[in-house]
Amino acid sequence: MQLEFFPSRTLALYIARMFAVRIVAVLLMLVLVLQMLDLLSESGKVLAAPGNGQGELLTYVSLRIPQLISRFLPYSVLLATIITLMTLNQNSEVIAMKAAGLSAHQVLAPLFLVAAVTSAVTFGFNERVVTRSTSTLKAWQNVEYGPIPQESGTKANVWLQDGPNILFARVVAGEGKAMHMTGVSWYRRDPTGMVTEIVTAPSAAYANPGWTFRSPVLFDVQSARKSALGRDEVYAKSVEPVQVLISRVDADAESLTQLNTSLSAIREAGFRTTELEGKWWHKLSGPLSALLMPLLGAVAAFGLARSGHLFVRAVIGMALGFAYFVFDNAALAMGNFGAYPPFLAAWAPFVLFLLIGETVLIRTEE
Numbered sequence: 001m002q003l004e005f006f007p008s009r010t011l012a013l014y015i016a017r018m019f020a021v022r023i024v025a026v027l028l029m030l031v032l033v034l035q036m037l038d039l040l041s042e043s044g045k046v047l048a049a050p051g052n053g054q055g056e057l058l059t060y061v062s063l064r065i066p067q068l069i070s071r072f073l074p075y076s077v078l079l080a081t082i083i084t085l086m087t088l089n090q091n092s093e094v095i096a097m098k099a100a101g102l103s104a105h106q107v108l109a110p111l112f113l114v115a116a117v118t119s120a121v122t123f124g125f126n127e128r129v130v131t132r133s134t135s136t137l138k139a140w141q142n143v144e145y146g147p148i149p150q151e152s153g154t155k156a157n158v159w160l161q162d163g164p165n166i167l168f169a170r171v172v173a174g175e176g177k178a179m180h181m182t183g184v185s186w187y188r189r190d191p192t193g194m195v196t197e198i199v200t201a202p203s204a205a206y207a208n209p210g211w212t213f214r215s216p217v218l219f220d221v222q223s224a225r226k227s228a229l230g231r232d233e234v235y236a237k238s239v240e241p242v243q244v245l246i247s248r249v250d251a252d253a254e255s256l257t258q259l260n261t262s263l264s265a266i267r268e269a270g271f272r273t274t275e276l277e278g279k280w281w282h283k284l285s286g287p288l289s290a291l292l293m294p295l296l297g298a299v300a301a302f303g304l305a306r307s308g309h310l311f312v313r314a315v316i317g318m319a320l321g322f323a324y325f326v327f328d329n330a331a332l333a334m335g336n337f338g339a340y341p342p343f344l345a346a347w348a349p350f351v352l353f354l355l356i357g358e359t360v361l362i363r364t365e366e
Contacts, residue, residue, distance in 0.1 A: 005109050007102065015088070015110035019294075022080035023118065030072045035065060049145040056145065063137040070130045073122055074289040077115055078321035081297035082314050084111070089310060094301050104361055107301060111294035122287040127255045135253035142171075160243055162236040164189050167211070169204070172244050179241045180205045184213060186235040196221050199235060210237035242266065251279035259283070274342055278335035281346030288350060289324065295357035296320040302364065320360075324353045 006012045039061060046052055046060050088094050097107050140146075142157070158181075160167040170183030184204040188197040197220055201213035212232050219226045242265055249262045259280050266273050297317035300310070328349040335345025 005106065007106060011097070012110045012113075015084070015107075016114050018087070019080060019084045019111050019114045022083050023076050023114070026079045026083070027069065027073060027076035030076060031065060031068045034068050034072065035061060038064060038068075046145045052145060060137075060140075060145075063133045063140070066125070066130045066133040067137075070122065070126050073118065074293065074325070075321075077118055077290040077293040078297055078318065081111060081294050081321075082300050082317055085297060085301035085317075086310060086314055089301055104298065104302065108294050108298055108361075112291065115291045115294050118290045119287045122290060123284075126283065126287065131253055131255050131258075135250070138250065138253060158244060160236070160239050162186070162239050164191070164193075165236070167236040167239050176241055177206055177208060179244060181211065184211070186213070194221075199233070204235075206241060207234045209240075210234040211239065249276060251276055251283075256280065256283055274338050275336040277342035278332055278340075278345045281343055282332055285346045285350050286328075289328065292324060292350065292353055292357065293321055295361065296324060296353060298357070298361050299364070320353070320357070324349060327352070 039057070042060065042064075043057060046056050049056070085094075094107060098104075158169045158172050160169075166187040166189070168185045168187070169181035172179065172181050174180050181204045182202065184201050186199040187195050188199075190196050197218060199213060199216050199218050201216040204211040204213050206212075212234050214232050216229045216233050216235075217226060218229055249259075249266070251259055254262060259276065263273050263276055263280065266276070297320070299320070300314045300317045302313075331340060331345045331349050334340050335342055340348070
Protein backbone atom coordinates (compact mmCIF):
# COMPACT_ATOMS: atom_id res chain seq x y z
CA MET A 1 0.00 0.00 0.00
CA GLN A 2 2.98 2.32 0.56
CA LEU A 3 3.63 2.35 -3.20
CA GLU A 4 0.05 3.32 -4.10
CA PHE A 5 -0.52 7.06 -4.41
CA PHE A 6 -4.29 6.78 -3.80
CA PRO A 7 -4.84 3.57 -1.79
CA SER A 8 -8.46 4.53 -0.98
CA ARG A 9 -10.70 6.13 -3.61
CA THR A 10 -13.31 7.09 -0.99
CA LEU A 11 -10.74 8.76 1.26
CA ALA A 12 -9.16 10.59 -1.68
CA LEU A 13 -12.51 11.98 -2.81
CA TYR A 14 -13.38 13.01 0.75
CA ILE A 15 -10.15 14.98 1.26
CA ALA A 16 -10.13 16.41 -2.27
CA ARG A 17 -13.72 17.66 -1.97
CA MET A 18 -13.00 19.22 1.43
CA PHE A 19 -9.90 20.95 0.05
CA ALA A 20 -11.58 22.21 -3.14
CA VAL A 21 -14.52 23.69 -1.22
CA ARG A 22 -12.17 25.57 1.08
CA ILE A 23 -10.13 26.91 -1.83
CA VAL A 24 -13.27 28.36 -3.42
CA ALA A 25 -14.52 29.76 -0.09
CA VAL A 26 -11.22 31.45 0.79
CA LEU A 27 -10.83 32.80 -2.74
CA LEU A 28 -14.33 34.30 -2.72
CA MET A 29 -13.70 35.92 0.65
CA LEU A 30 -10.37 37.43 -0.43
CA VAL A 31 -11.61 38.65 -3.82
CA LEU A 32 -14.80 40.22 -2.42
CA VAL A 33 -12.96 42.07 0.34
CA LEU A 34 -10.12 43.23 -1.90
CA GLN A 35 -12.48 44.23 -4.71
CA MET A 36 -14.52 46.41 -2.33
CA LEU A 37 -11.37 48.12 -1.07
CA ASP A 38 -10.07 48.60 -4.60
CA LEU A 39 -13.39 49.98 -5.80
CA LEU A 40 -13.44 52.48 -2.94
CA SER A 41 -10.06 53.82 -4.05
CA GLU A 42 -10.81 53.88 -7.80
CA SER A 43 -14.51 54.75 -7.97
CA GLY A 44 -13.80 58.48 -7.72
CA LYS A 45 -11.47 58.34 -10.74
CA VAL A 46 -13.96 56.28 -12.77
CA LEU A 47 -16.87 58.60 -12.01
CA ALA A 48 -14.75 61.70 -12.64
CA ALA A 49 -14.76 60.99 -16.39
CA PRO A 50 -17.68 62.75 -18.16
CA GLY A 51 -20.66 60.48 -18.74
CA ASN A 52 -19.51 57.67 -16.45
CA GLY A 53 -21.95 56.14 -13.98
CA GLN A 54 -22.94 52.84 -12.43
CA GLY A 55 -22.42 50.95 -15.70
CA GLU A 56 -18.79 52.02 -15.87
CA LEU A 57 -18.25 50.99 -12.25
CA LEU A 58 -19.56 47.53 -13.10
CA THR A 59 -17.29 47.47 -16.14
CA TYR A 60 -14.32 48.31 -13.93
CA VAL A 61 -15.25 45.52 -11.51
CA SER A 62 -15.57 43.01 -14.35
CA LEU A 63 -12.09 43.93 -15.60
CA ARG A 64 -10.47 44.00 -12.15
CA ILE A 65 -11.85 40.76 -10.71
CA PRO A 66 -9.89 38.45 -13.07
CA GLN A 67 -6.66 40.15 -11.96
CA LEU A 68 -7.53 39.65 -8.28
CA ILE A 69 -8.45 36.00 -8.85
CA SER A 70 -5.20 35.30 -10.66
CA ARG A 71 -3.07 37.09 -8.08
CA PHE A 72 -4.64 35.65 -4.92
CA LEU A 73 -5.54 32.11 -6.03
CA PRO A 74 -2.16 30.73 -4.81
CA TYR A 75 -2.71 32.47 -1.44
CA SER A 76 -6.16 30.88 -1.31
CA VAL A 77 -4.64 27.45 -1.91
CA LEU A 78 -2.16 28.06 0.91
CA LEU A 79 -4.82 29.17 3.39
CA ALA A 80 -7.15 26.35 2.30
CA THR A 81 -4.31 23.88 2.86
CA ILE A 82 -3.77 25.14 6.42
CA ILE A 83 -7.51 25.08 7.22
CA THR A 84 -8.05 21.61 5.72
CA LEU A 85 -5.08 20.00 7.43
CA MET A 86 -5.83 21.62 10.78
CA THR A 87 -9.40 20.31 10.59
CA LEU A 88 -8.22 16.78 9.76
CA ASN A 89 -5.66 16.93 12.56
CA GLN A 90 -8.05 18.24 15.17
CA ASN A 91 -10.56 15.49 14.37
CA SER A 92 -7.81 12.85 14.67
CA GLU A 93 -8.41 11.85 11.06
CA VAL A 94 -4.72 12.15 10.22
CA ILE A 95 -3.88 9.80 13.09
CA ALA A 96 -6.46 7.31 11.82
CA MET A 97 -5.04 7.45 8.29
CA LYS A 98 -1.47 6.93 9.49
CA ALA A 99 -2.61 4.10 11.76
CA ALA A 100 -4.15 2.47 8.68
CA GLY A 101 -0.72 2.45 7.05
CA LEU A 102 -0.82 5.64 4.93
CA SER A 103 2.39 7.61 4.57
CA ALA A 104 2.53 11.38 4.81
CA HIS A 105 2.71 11.68 1.03
CA GLN A 106 -0.37 9.49 0.65
CA VAL A 107 -2.27 11.68 3.12
CA LEU A 108 -1.34 14.73 1.06
CA ALA A 109 -1.89 13.08 -2.33
CA PRO A 110 -5.51 14.30 -2.79
CA LEU A 111 -4.38 17.84 -1.99
CA PHE A 112 -1.64 17.60 -4.61
CA LEU A 113 -4.18 16.40 -7.17
CA VAL A 114 -6.54 19.32 -6.51
CA ALA A 115 -3.61 21.74 -6.51
CA ALA A 116 -2.40 20.39 -9.87
CA VAL A 117 -5.86 20.90 -11.37
CA THR A 118 -5.89 24.40 -9.85
CA SER A 119 -2.53 25.18 -11.48
CA ALA A 120 -3.78 24.04 -14.88
CA VAL A 121 -6.98 26.06 -14.52
CA THR A 122 -4.96 29.10 -13.40
CA PHE A 123 -2.71 28.89 -16.45
CA GLY A 124 -5.66 28.68 -18.84
CA PHE A 125 -7.49 31.45 -16.99
CA ASN A 126 -4.44 33.72 -17.17
CA GLU A 127 -3.95 33.09 -20.89
CA ARG A 128 -7.56 33.47 -21.97
CA VAL A 129 -9.12 35.91 -19.50
CA VAL A 130 -6.59 37.80 -17.37
CA THR A 131 -4.40 39.00 -20.26
CA ARG A 132 -7.41 40.41 -22.12
CA SER A 133 -8.91 42.10 -19.08
CA THR A 134 -5.51 43.57 -18.14
CA SER A 135 -4.97 44.93 -21.65
CA THR A 136 -8.44 46.52 -21.74
CA LEU A 137 -8.18 47.94 -18.22
CA LYS A 138 -4.76 49.52 -18.81
CA ALA A 139 -5.94 51.04 -22.10
CA TRP A 140 -8.96 52.43 -20.25
CA GLN A 141 -6.80 53.82 -17.47
CA ASN A 142 -4.50 55.44 -20.04
CA VAL A 143 -7.42 57.56 -21.27
CA GLU A 144 -8.43 58.32 -17.65
CA TYR A 145 -11.54 56.12 -17.80
CA GLY A 146 -12.90 57.89 -20.86
CA PRO A 147 -14.27 55.97 -23.87
CA ILE A 148 -12.53 52.57 -23.98
CA PRO A 149 -10.25 52.39 -27.05
CA GLN A 150 -11.56 49.84 -29.53
CA GLU A 151 -8.20 49.17 -31.22
CA SER A 152 -5.99 46.64 -29.52
CA GLY A 153 -2.41 47.38 -28.58
CA THR A 154 -2.92 51.05 -27.81
CA LYS A 155 -0.54 52.90 -25.49
CA ALA A 156 -0.82 56.38 -24.07
CA ASN A 157 1.82 59.06 -23.38
CA VAL A 158 4.75 57.51 -25.29
CA TRP A 159 8.15 59.27 -25.25
CA LEU A 160 10.72 58.17 -27.85
CA GLN A 161 14.34 59.18 -28.48
CA ASP A 162 15.12 60.55 -31.96
CA GLY A 163 18.86 61.09 -31.72
CA PRO A 164 19.24 64.29 -29.69
CA ASN A 165 15.54 65.09 -30.28
CA ILE A 166 12.38 63.79 -28.60
CA LEU A 167 9.15 62.46 -30.10
CA PHE A 168 6.00 62.38 -27.97
CA ALA A 169 2.64 60.79 -28.81
CA ARG A 170 -0.45 60.96 -26.67
CA VAL A 171 -1.83 57.70 -28.13
CA VAL A 172 -0.13 55.08 -30.33
CA ALA A 173 -2.11 52.33 -32.07
CA GLY A 174 -1.61 49.74 -34.80
CA GLU A 175 1.24 47.40 -35.63
CA GLY A 176 4.30 47.61 -37.90
CA LYS A 177 3.99 49.88 -40.91
CA ALA A 178 0.30 50.45 -40.12
CA MET A 179 1.19 52.07 -36.79
CA HIS A 180 -0.15 55.60 -36.28
CA MET A 181 -0.07 58.27 -33.58
CA THR A 182 -2.41 60.97 -32.36
CA GLY A 183 -1.54 64.11 -30.45
CA VAL A 184 2.12 64.10 -31.54
CA SER A 185 4.88 66.55 -30.67
CA TRP A 186 8.50 66.64 -31.87
CA TYR A 187 11.09 68.56 -29.86
CA ARG A 188 14.28 69.71 -31.60
CA ARG A 189 17.16 70.15 -29.15
CA ASP A 190 20.53 71.85 -29.51
CA PRO A 191 23.84 70.22 -28.40
CA THR A 192 23.30 71.52 -24.85
CA GLY A 193 19.93 69.79 -24.60
CA MET A 194 17.82 72.94 -24.81
CA VAL A 195 14.61 72.77 -26.85
CA THR A 196 14.76 75.14 -29.82
CA GLU A 197 11.67 74.09 -31.84
CA ILE A 198 8.44 72.26 -31.12
CA VAL A 199 6.40 70.75 -33.94
CA THR A 200 2.90 69.58 -33.06
CA ALA A 201 0.28 67.77 -35.14
CA PRO A 202 -3.07 66.09 -34.50
CA SER A 203 -1.83 62.82 -36.02
CA ALA A 204 1.15 61.11 -37.61
CA ALA A 205 1.67 57.97 -39.71
CA TYR A 206 4.77 55.89 -40.32
CA ALA A 207 6.60 57.10 -43.46
CA ASN A 208 9.45 54.52 -43.55
CA PRO A 209 11.65 56.20 -42.45
CA GLY A 210 10.24 58.82 -40.14
CA TRP A 211 6.70 59.88 -39.31
CA THR A 212 4.50 62.06 -41.49
CA PHE A 213 2.98 64.86 -39.39
CA ARG A 214 -0.38 65.92 -40.77
CA SER A 215 -1.12 69.68 -40.63
CA PRO A 216 1.93 70.39 -38.45
CA VAL A 217 2.38 73.60 -36.49
CA LEU A 218 5.88 74.92 -35.72
CA PHE A 219 6.69 76.83 -32.56
CA ASP A 220 10.05 78.60 -32.42
CA VAL A 221 11.18 78.85 -28.81
CA GLN A 222 13.62 81.73 -29.29
CA SER A 223 11.17 84.03 -31.07
CA ALA A 224 8.07 82.59 -29.36
CA ARG A 225 6.30 82.48 -32.74
CA LYS A 226 3.86 79.82 -33.86
CA SER A 227 3.22 79.17 -37.55
CA ALA A 228 1.36 76.54 -39.54
CA LEU A 229 3.60 74.86 -42.12
CA GLY A 230 0.71 74.34 -44.55
CA ARG A 231 1.86 70.89 -45.70
CA ASP A 232 2.64 67.49 -44.26
CA GLU A 233 6.23 67.03 -43.08
CA VAL A 234 8.32 64.04 -42.04
CA TYR A 235 10.07 64.11 -38.65
CA ALA A 236 11.77 61.64 -36.28
CA LYS A 237 13.41 59.64 -39.06
CA SER A 238 15.39 57.49 -36.63
CA VAL A 239 12.29 56.29 -34.74
CA GLU A 240 11.16 52.83 -35.89
CA PRO A 241 7.89 51.03 -35.03
CA VAL A 242 9.89 48.43 -33.13
CA GLN A 243 10.92 51.15 -30.63
CA VAL A 244 7.26 51.82 -29.99
CA LEU A 245 6.69 48.08 -29.66
CA ILE A 246 9.43 47.82 -27.05
CA SER A 247 8.06 50.75 -25.08
CA ARG A 248 4.57 49.30 -24.94
CA VAL A 249 5.14 45.55 -24.48
CA ASP A 250 3.31 44.55 -21.31
CA ALA A 251 3.91 40.93 -20.35
CA ASP A 252 0.86 40.91 -18.07
CA ALA A 253 -1.41 41.90 -20.96
CA GLU A 254 -0.03 39.41 -23.50
CA SER A 255 -0.45 35.66 -23.77
CA LEU A 256 2.53 33.33 -24.18
CA THR A 257 2.26 33.30 -27.97
CA GLN A 258 1.83 37.08 -28.20
CA LEU A 259 4.75 37.69 -25.84
CA ASN A 260 6.87 35.25 -27.83
CA THR A 261 6.14 37.26 -30.99
CA SER A 262 7.09 40.50 -29.23
CA LEU A 263 10.32 38.95 -27.97
CA SER A 264 11.26 37.82 -31.48
CA ALA A 265 10.70 41.31 -32.88
CA ILE A 266 12.75 42.93 -30.12
CA ARG A 267 15.63 40.46 -30.56
CA GLU A 268 15.70 41.09 -34.30
CA ALA A 269 16.02 44.82 -33.57
CA GLY A 270 19.01 44.09 -31.31
CA PHE A 271 17.49 45.25 -28.02
CA ARG A 272 17.75 43.65 -24.57
CA THR A 273 14.97 41.19 -23.68
CA THR A 274 16.08 39.90 -20.27
CA GLU A 275 13.13 41.33 -18.34
CA LEU A 276 10.52 40.06 -20.79
CA GLU A 277 12.15 36.63 -20.97
CA GLY A 278 11.92 36.33 -17.20
CA LYS A 279 8.24 37.19 -17.32
CA TRP A 280 7.74 34.69 -20.16
CA TRP A 281 9.13 31.89 -18.02
CA HIS A 282 7.18 33.14 -15.00
CA LYS A 283 3.93 32.67 -16.94
CA LEU A 284 4.75 28.94 -16.70
CA SER A 285 6.23 28.79 -13.20
CA GLY A 286 3.73 31.19 -11.59
CA PRO A 287 0.62 28.99 -11.87
CA LEU A 288 2.60 26.02 -10.51
CA SER A 289 2.95 27.84 -7.18
CA ALA A 290 -0.44 26.37 -6.23
CA LEU A 291 1.13 22.90 -6.49
CA LEU A 292 3.67 23.83 -3.80
CA MET A 293 1.17 25.02 -1.21
CA PRO A 294 0.04 21.58 0.10
CA LEU A 295 3.69 20.64 0.57
CA LEU A 296 4.63 23.87 2.35
CA GLY A 297 1.51 23.77 4.52
CA ALA A 298 1.85 20.05 5.31
CA VAL A 299 3.49 20.79 8.66
CA ALA A 300 0.01 21.64 9.99
CA ALA A 301 -1.25 18.10 9.28
CA PHE A 302 1.00 16.14 11.57
CA GLY A 303 1.79 16.16 15.24
CA LEU A 304 -0.71 15.70 18.06
CA ALA A 305 -3.41 18.35 18.15
CA ARG A 306 -3.73 18.07 21.92
CA SER A 307 -0.04 18.90 22.37
CA GLY A 308 -0.88 22.59 21.99
CA HIS A 309 1.50 23.02 19.06
CA LEU A 310 -1.09 22.86 16.28
CA PHE A 311 -1.36 26.64 16.05
CA VAL A 312 2.44 26.95 15.94
CA ARG A 313 2.57 24.36 13.15
CA ALA A 314 -0.08 26.27 11.21
CA VAL A 315 1.91 29.49 11.58
CA ILE A 316 5.07 27.72 10.37
CA GLY A 317 3.23 26.39 7.32
CA MET A 318 1.83 29.83 6.57
CA ALA A 319 5.27 31.40 7.00
CA LEU A 320 6.81 28.91 4.55
CA GLY A 321 4.11 29.70 2.00
CA PHE A 322 4.46 33.45 2.27
CA ALA A 323 8.26 33.15 2.23
CA TYR A 324 7.93 31.48 -1.16
CA PHE A 325 5.93 34.42 -2.57
CA VAL A 326 8.44 36.91 -1.18
CA PHE A 327 11.39 35.00 -2.62
CA ASP A 328 9.60 34.55 -5.95
CA ASN A 329 9.01 38.30 -6.33
CA ALA A 330 12.56 39.09 -5.25
CA ALA A 331 14.07 36.61 -7.72
CA LEU A 332 11.96 37.99 -10.56
CA ALA A 333 13.06 41.54 -9.68
CA MET A 334 16.71 40.46 -9.59
CA GLY A 335 16.23 38.80 -12.97
CA ASN A 336 14.82 42.03 -14.37
CA PHE A 337 18.03 43.80 -13.30
CA GLY A 338 20.13 41.13 -14.98
CA ALA A 339 21.53 39.65 -11.74
CA TYR A 340 20.02 36.24 -12.58
CA PRO A 341 19.40 34.57 -15.94
CA PRO A 342 15.66 34.77 -16.82
CA PHE A 343 15.14 31.00 -16.57
CA LEU A 344 16.80 30.83 -13.15
CA ALA A 345 14.88 33.86 -11.86
CA ALA A 346 11.56 32.24 -12.77
CA TRP A 347 12.22 28.66 -11.68
CA ALA A 348 14.73 28.89 -8.80
CA PRO A 349 12.11 29.78 -6.11
CA PHE A 350 9.87 26.89 -7.18
CA VAL A 351 12.68 24.31 -7.13
CA LEU A 352 14.17 25.66 -3.90
CA PHE A 353 10.92 25.55 -1.92
CA LEU A 354 10.02 22.19 -3.44
CA LEU A 355 13.24 20.82 -1.98
CA ILE A 356 12.66 22.61 1.34
CA GLY A 357 9.13 21.26 1.64
CA GLU A 358 10.17 17.71 0.76
CA THR A 359 13.08 17.86 3.19
CA VAL A 360 10.87 19.01 6.06
CA LEU A 361 8.22 16.39 5.27
CA ILE A 362 10.61 13.48 4.91
CA ARG A 363 12.76 14.26 7.94
CA THR A 364 9.79 14.90 10.26
CA GLU A 365 7.12 12.45 9.04
CA GLU A 366 8.64 9.81 6.77
